[in-house]
Amino acid sequence: MKPLPPAPSRVFRTTLALGLALTAAACAGGPRADLKPGQVPAADSTEAGLWLVMDKAETRLKTSGRVIPDPELQAYVQDIVCRLAAEHCTHIRSYVVRRPGFNASMAPNGFMSVWSGLLLRCENEDQLATVIGHEISHYVRRHSVQRWEAMRDSLTAAQVFGIVTATAGVPLGGFAVLGAYGQVQAYSRDHEREADAMGFTLMSDNGYAPEAAPQLWENLIAEKDAAEEDKPDPFFASHPPSEERMQTLSELAAASDRHGTVDNSRFEALMARHRATWLEDELDLGHYAEMQVVLDRLKDSGTSPGVTWYYLGEVLRRDAEVEDKEEAVAALRRALTYDDVPAEAHRSLGLLLHRQGDHADARDAFENYLAVAPGADDRAMIEFYIKKLETKS
Template sequence: MEMDEAERGFRDSPQILHDERLKTYLSGVLCKTVGFDRCGAARIYVVKDHRFNASMAPNGLMIVNTGLLARMHSEAELSTVLGHEFGHFELRHSLNRFRALRKGTDWLAWLGMAGAATGNDMTATQNAIILGFFSYNREQEKDADFLGAAYVRSSPYPLRASAVWKRLAEEDDATREERKLRKLKRATPGATDTHPTGAQRFAYFSQLEAEIGAQNGDDGQEQFREETSRILPDIFAGLVKGNDFAGADYVIRSRGDALGWDGLLLHTRAELYRLRGNPRDLITARQFYEKAITLPGAPPESWRGIGLTAMRTGDTENGKVALKEYLAKAPTSNDSAAIKMLLEN
């Protein structure tokens, strides 16, 4: 009941990316992974969150972050994550945890009472706590990993899980290097870690992937590229406008290397560099924008980027030409008045 109530609030939340085509597509991948007889139990919601995460509640509510979609390279990779979350659901991990917590103290009821007593609306707090319930222990994560892999093995997809964990480790290394943080040793988990380490997952998935027949089937990379390129700005916005330059650049580059560079992806990388704005970044960004507009899919904002980076680096004349082009291509953009003012000065 509490979960259904939470889901109602969730469904109308502005944090949900409302895109029916994407939802249908993701449901299709889940169905191919776990089987059409099972997948009807899940309802997928895409949440605007740049972090790599997905989860599934005991009533079938499945959450997929935009940050997860940004980091996947094929349907096969996506199927391992969706299969893993569905594994938690099938093994009733979240339900058991929910029950165990409800047995001792009725936190939700207490919170509601506290809200009534202080006159505050505690609904948001309740949602946060409900979602917080679904953290599992290391053994459960491992069980879900193996069940997820078993789903994929009996699906039309090849098993492609180890590459995901390898890239996550490389992304984390890139972030830590830039921020001068100590790199993590990932061989064995610490006492409080809730998940097996990336290295452990990489190791056992590599082993499963090497089994005979595990690599049979189409990984659905082309289809995945097409469906996610359509909504690229939505799934990359949080990464590009966040403050983890090295991590974001790693994610964009690895997608480009695996799926090819179109105008929109190259534009995304150009934005990342322009927004950091070190002197050398402006020159690099301009090169990316200029390349982007020669490729299919470049948005009008690429001309905005060329204009701004050109003017910042002293090439006012060409900068103004590009900004005029931007206004011609997107006359009703949300910053057209500000751009016009820049052009007048």
Template sequence: MAALLIVLAPCQAWAMFGSITVADEKEMGKKFDNAIRAQMSFVDDPEVVSYVKGVVDRVAATLPPQPWTIQSAVVGQGSMNAFAIPGGYIYIFTGLILGVENEDELAAVISHELAHVTERHVAKRMDQMRFINIASIAGVLAGALIGANGGGTSTNAIGQAVATGAMAGAQSAFLMYTRENERDADEVGIVYLMKSGYNPDAMPKTFEIMQKQHWFMSGSDNVPTYLSTHPGLSERVAYLRDRIRRMPAEVVAREYNRDKFLRIQTLVRARMSGADTALAYYNSKPKTEMLCLDYAGKGIALDRLKRMSQAEHEFETALACGDNDPLVLREAGIFYFNKGDFAKAGPYLQKATIMNPRDAMSLFFVARLMAERKDYKSAISTMERVVREVPEDSEVRFHLGRIYGESGDLFEAHLQLTYAALYGRDKKNMQFHMDKTKALAATETQKKRLAQLQKAAGERFDKGAQGEKRSP
């Protein structure tokens, strides 16, 4: 749903002669992903990431055969938005999760965005141009999207910096989704939504939410006029509703998916929105409507505000009614771990992992508890399980490196710390630990692991990357 800023760089480009190939789209998608990851904060909570991936995969399963795998990521940003790009990448903002009311509405936006990809709207617009520089496109497109979705001065500045760097010495032109593109994405997207088993009325309902929130009004702080790509929402709601009226009654009567969505929304609100805003939400909610997980969410918000005694009270309230909820157990365990009460944290985290063995966050803290007890063998084994679940999480790699170092395995310690710096886009520390890893690589196995690390570093910091990650 975001605008597309495309750079024409005749001096450095090659002639495409009106033909954007699948390979070109894949390359642009990969370079864009590198650029956006270098500049924005991505959510790494496996509970949130896996949930969103599940919704995306459910919609993607209804698409016609695609030449790429659909890949999703969650951006920690408050705008009520999502966008998909050529190459099969789709990004969902935490603001969208907070802005909609159920999973069907989230899926509606995802369906709309994936329709832009399957209809090749970006590629078709690019086909009208003779000269295309894929690297410049990726950089400026990333800058445009960062600026458009920033909702704040610092983020907009980052977007402008990325765009300026990519435009050096080049002509520039704006390409936006047209009214026809948007209508196509609505019409195709609502089919994907319906085939996925969701209620199709969620799409016009989501547009109505956007109208009420003024997220996409021209001239708003969130979307500048030149990047507003949502023309005629009222008109689009009307024709979608007209189309829905002709659908089978049993399709329109489908129940909205809420339970799992509301759990994820609680996590996003408590951990990823402003702590004061989250606390105000829970304080305004009638006690008769408060769920066990809501008390845990309130505890998270209070913890973030350093109001520890109040936070503990809320966690104890949550545990009193939700001691069989793995998410409540996990969040209480994390609270007590960070407080330094390992004896109290342990049972909650252990029970959470038993109830949900795939929860990498619970396993991560269990591994750290094992390391605190100097049970390095168990700690390493458990943290390696976490790495298999979230291989590009810099914090997981960092703690695994520390555990290896404490156990005396310096090669593995520096190897993991190199990966931590790589995924955190910290070139200076990456090079430091890379040099240490090289010096310590003695066996054939170690040399192979070093070669794999060097390959990963080369791919991450290739010509398409837009520099080191910036501080918010």
């Protein structure tokens, strides 16, 4: 379930405020000194205007229903922020938002958002720390204000606001974000390279395994390659080519004298708690080839086997390009041998067997579904199927 976007009038008012802030303050562009811990911009500066806008975006995110209501998960991500950001820790506020796809963002006022789709793709805390270190670097280096100043001559205030808030996972409707991204692509790539290098130092200096950084990119490249066609993905459009980033991080890892390792039990316990929900969100996107890559990696790791095999089955069941559904049936049957299997695996198996004309087994599967999920929303429909199948077998 996705919350409705905010009313257009609210967006308009904030955009108007941004426009005023833009015209009220002019400031020379270019690199700036790193942000000092706790430093706030001068009240009449462009940077202050940007902070004001992002304060509002942050408030909106908090009431949007997208922030995952799991205090342990939120505290966990903030703990990694603090481990990496040192004295900047209390000035950065991280939010894990429920949203499929690989993304994270950092606003100049210290408002960081991490998408659930990103957590789903991290194999361990070291990979997650790679991303968080990257985002902290954007904050300390004050990349947003530099980007803002580069953009404001060519973009409308509404476009700028759309870009900054869309990457933060703040629900907004109707902005032409993708086109605007293209215009600042060349500029932001230098920032991405800088954030990668500084983020790598932050993670490897704080006890994380250096080789996790290129590994994360290798995984993303595998996913990108698996996509049937080049879909316009804002993440891949605004960041340097993944191959280049992986190469650079590989070289940094090879040259590093750090050998950190962390205990991943807290990471794994929290991911296991949410994995099924986040996979369900990914399934709704319908990017089956990419999802298969994510699931194959989970399968190889052996974590959440019932959940993983269920979604492997679901991808094959739902993908219209897969005509032979035998593999889907096999994956669902395998999922049902594990304790962590979602109840819906029985229902999916029933639907496939029903389609194949295996009436007796389909009826068993539907009955098993109602036995393990007696309060299911679709109970009436499943009972109807069972009745229909009784007359056939």
